[in-house]
Amino acid sequence: xxxxxxxxxxxITKRGQNVTFRCDPISEHNRLYWYRQTLGQGPEFLTxxxxxxxxxxxxxxxxxxxxxxxxxxxSTLEIQRTEQxxxxxxxCASSSPGTSKETQYFGPGTRLLVL
Amino acid sequence: AQKITQTQPGxxxxxxxxxxxxxxxxxxxxxxGLFWYKQPSSGEMIFLIYQGSYDQQNATEGRYSLNFQKAxxxxxxxISASQLxxxxxxxCAMREGGLLGNEKLTFGTGTRLTIIP
Numbered sequence: 001x002x003x004x005x006x007x008x009x010x011x012i013t014k015r016g017q018n019v020t021f022r023c024d025p026i027s028e029h030n031r032l033y034w035y036r037q038t039l040g041q042g043p044e045f046l047t048x049x050x051x052x053x054x055x056x057x058x059x060x061x062x063x064x065x066x067x068x069x070x071x072x073x074x075s076t077l078e079i080q081r082t083e084q085x086x087x088x089x090x091x092c093a094s095s096s097p098g099t100s101k102e103t104q105y106f107g108p109g110t111r112l113l114v115l
Numbered sequence: 116a117q118k119i120t121q122t123q124p125g126x127x128x129x130x131x132x133x134x135x136x137x138x139x140x141x142x143x144x145x146x147x148g149l150f151w152y153k154q155p156s157s158g159e160m161i162f163l164i165y166q167g168s169y170d171q172q173n174a175t176e177g178r179y180s181l182n183f184q185k186a187x188x189x190x191x192x193x194i195s196a197s198q199l200x201x202x203x204x205x206x207c208a209m210r211e212g213g214l215l216g217n218e219k220l221t222f223g224t225g226t227r228l229t230i231i232p
Contacts, residue, residue, distance in 0.1 A: 031218065042119075042206050042222030043160070056218065089158055102210070103150070104220060106160035 002026075004107035006092050012113045013082055020078045021110045025094030032075050033104060034067055036060065037089040049075060050097075082114045118142065119207050119223035127229050128197050135182070136192040136226045138207030147211045149190040150220065151181065154204040163205075166190055194228075202230045 005024045013019050025032045030051050035043035046065070047057045051072035061067070064082075069075040079086055089111050093104040120139045128134040140149065151163040166174045166181045174181040182191040194201055204227050208220040 033219070035220075040224070042208070042224055043220070045219035045221070048218050058219075091158075091160060093160070102148070103162050103165060105162060106152070109158040111158065 004092055004094050004105055006090075006107040006110050008110060009108060010111045010113075012115065014115050015084060016081055018078065018080045019082055019112065020076055021090055021092075021112075022074060022076050023092030023107060024074045025092070026096075026105060029094035029096045029105075030072065031095045031097060031102075031104075032069060033093040033095070034075070034077050035091040035093065037091055037109070038087075043089075043091050046077075079112075082112075084114045087112055087114045117223075118221045119209055121207055121223035121226050123226045124224075125227045125229070127231055129231050130199060131196055133193060133195045134197050134201075134228065136194075136205050136207075136228065138190045138192065138223060140188050140190060140207070140209050142188075142209065142211050144211045147209055149181070149183070150208040150210070151179070151190075151192045152206045152208060152222075153201075154206060154225070156203070160206070164192065197230050199230050199232060202228060204228075 007022045033048040034046040037043040045058050046061050047067050049069040052069050064080045067077045089109045091109045093106045095102050095104045147168045149166045152160045164174050164176045164179045166183045173183050178195045180193045204225045206222050206225045208222045
C-alpha cells in the first residue's frame with residue numbers, strides 16, 4: 001500500500017494556459033475524490049468517482065474544469081484557460097466502500113500558482 | 116449556516132500537555148460521520164480519528180480521542196501528551212447520510228496548533 005499519489009506536486013502557469021493534474025489512488029479503492037483548498041480554508045469538494053463513473057460534481061467545478069477516470073484507476077483533473085483565482089492546492093483522496101468509516105485517504109496535493 | 120465550525124484559529128500549547136481542539140457541526144441528518152485530519156506544512160491531509168453518529172462510545176486512536184457530545188453537536192479532538200511533531204493545522208470534517216448518503220466531506224476552517232518546547 002503506497003498511499004495516494006499526485007503529480008505534479010507543484011505547478012506554476014500563466015493565466016490562460018491549460019493544466020492537467022494526475023491522481024493515483026490506493027490500489028484497492030474504487031472511490032476517488034477531488035478537493036480544492038485555498039489559503040486559510042479547509043478543503044472544498046469538487047467531484048467524485050466510483051470506478052469510472054463520475055457521480056457528483058460541485059457547483060465549484062465550472063465548465064473550465066473537467067475530471068476523468070477512464071479505466072477506474074487513476075484520475076486526471078484538467079483546468080482550461082486558467083485564471084488567477086484557480087490558484088490553490090488540489091487534493092485527491094480515495095476510499096473503499098463497505099466499511100462503516102469509509103475514510104478518505106488523501107494524497108500530498110498539487111499546488112497550483114497562476115500568474 | 117456553517118456545517119462545521121472551528122472557533123480556534125490558532126492555539127499554543129506546551130509540550131507534553133494535553134490539548135483540546137473544538138469542533139461543532141450542524142446537520143439534520145440522523146446518520147453522519149465526523150472526522151479529524153492533520154495537515155502539516157507539507158500539505159498532505161492525514162486521517163486521525165472517526166466518530167459515527169450512532170457510535171455509543173467516544174472514539175480513541177492512540178494519543179487521539181474524540182469527545183463526542185451529540186446533543187450539543189460537538190466533536191472535540193483531544194490530544195494527550197502533546198509532542199513537537201503535533202504542530203500542524205487540524206481540520207474537523209463531516210460526511211452526512213450514512214453509507215448510501217452524500218459522499219463528500221465538508222470541512223471546517225481549521226485550527227493551527229503550535230507546540231512549544
